[in-house]
Amino acid sequence: MGVTKTQNFKEEQNKVAVYARVIAHPARVAILQYLLKQKTCICGDLVDVLPLAQATVSQHLKELKAVGLIKGTVEGTSVCYCIDKHKWEEVRDVFFNLFANPVECQDKCC
Amino acid sequence: MGVTKTQNFKEEQNKVAVYARVIAHPARVAILQYLLKQKTCICGDLVDVLPLAQATVSQHLKELKAVGLIKGTVEGTSVCYCIDKHKWEEVRDVFFNLFANPVECQDKCC
DNA sequence: AACATTAATCGCAATTTTACGATTAAGCAA
DNA sequence: TTGCTTAATCGTAAAATTGCGATTAATGTT
Numbered sequence: 001m002g003v004t005k006t007q008n009f010k011e012e013q014n015k016v017a018v019y020a021r022v023i024a025h026p027a028r029v030a031i032l033q034y035l036l037k038q039k040t041c042i043c044g045d046l047v048d049v050l051p052l053a054q055a056t057v058s059q060h061l062k063e064l065k066a067v068g069l070i071k072g073t074v075e076g077t078s079v080c081y082c083i084d085k086h087k088w089e090e091v092r093d094v095f096f097n098l099f100a101n102p103v104e105c106q107d108k109c110c
Numbered sequence: 111m112g113v114t115k116t117q118n119f120k121e122e123q124n125k126v127a128v129y130a131r132v133i134a135h136p137a138r139v140a141i142l143q144y145l146l147k148q149k150t151c152i153c154g155d156l157v158d159v160l161p162l163a164q165a166t167v168s169q170h171l172k173e174l175k176a177v178g179l180i181k182g183t184v185e186g187t188s189v190c191y192c193i194d195k196h197k198w199e200e201v202r203d204v205f206f207n208l209f210a211n212p213v214e215c216q217d218k219c220c
Numbered sequence: 221a222a223c224a225t226t227a228a229t230c231g232c233a234a235t236t237t238t239a240c241g242a243t244t245a246a247g248c249a250a
Numbered sequence: 251t252t253g254c255t256t257a258a259t260c261g262t263a264a265a266a267t268t269g270c271g272a273t274t275a276a277t278g279t280t
Contacts, residue, residue, distance in 0.1 A: 002235030008161035009136035021134035026119035051118035085213040092209035099202035103195040
């Protein structure tokens with residue numbers, strides 16, 4: 001139990017789920033928004049911005065990295081993070097594609 | 111812990127997270143896609159379509175209902191589900207708004 | 221009333237997620 | 251080298267999620 005039966009669903013459904021999952025936490029949304037706001041790379045002042053401990057922030061960054069939404073390059077003692085433009089647009093398109101479907105139910109119950 | 115520190119984040123960040131969370135499972139994505147595909151209301155044949163037990167499907171439906179993305183009306187012994195058009199568009203807009211941000215990092219590290 | 225059908229809920233187990241202190245690793249500075 | 255700074259990783263605890271069998275509730279059928 002507690003295991004999502006991934007293999008029983010279509011690849012696209014799993015893709016949506018994986019991408020949704022990674023932004024399904026306010027801290028990760030905050031990280032993405034912060035990186036978007038900064039037009040330039042920022043070098044790890046995320047810990048100061050977020051209301052979380054350093055270890056926790058690092059863990060969230062790891063998840064965003066795992067999906068490929070952000071990348072980090074070592075810059076001296078600190079690490080410079082930024083959004084991967086290509087992946088960002090891919091994730092965007094996956095959501096756009098899902099929500100492109102119009103809701104058209106004509107029954108009396110809706 | 112295991113507790114998301116919701117109160118420490120901005121309302122919009124939590125909103126994105128909540129909406130993302132509800133579609134962060136392939137079964138719920140499948141449910142939404144199925145309801146979108148059916149132009150009319152369907153009356154609970156979701157259990158036949160999904161590779162999950164009735165109790166599990168019911169639980170996923172409950173979560174989608176809790177967020178307001180779907181509604182169910184009792185129709186005899188079965189229940190007729192459909193997507194809430196208004197909420198669907200609100201959720202869509204929340205994602206559109208997030209991904210409307212362009213990625214513009216000019217640093218050498220990106 | 222007795223029975224059948226359908227979906228929600230309960231109770232439980234396994235797994236995953238979130239969070240953080242402590243430690244480690246890597247690079248820079250004196 | 252020694253010390254400092256920064257970020258990743260480890261270990262652990264608490265909570266949430268996923269899944270399902272069993273039960274319950276509601277409605278329709280005979």
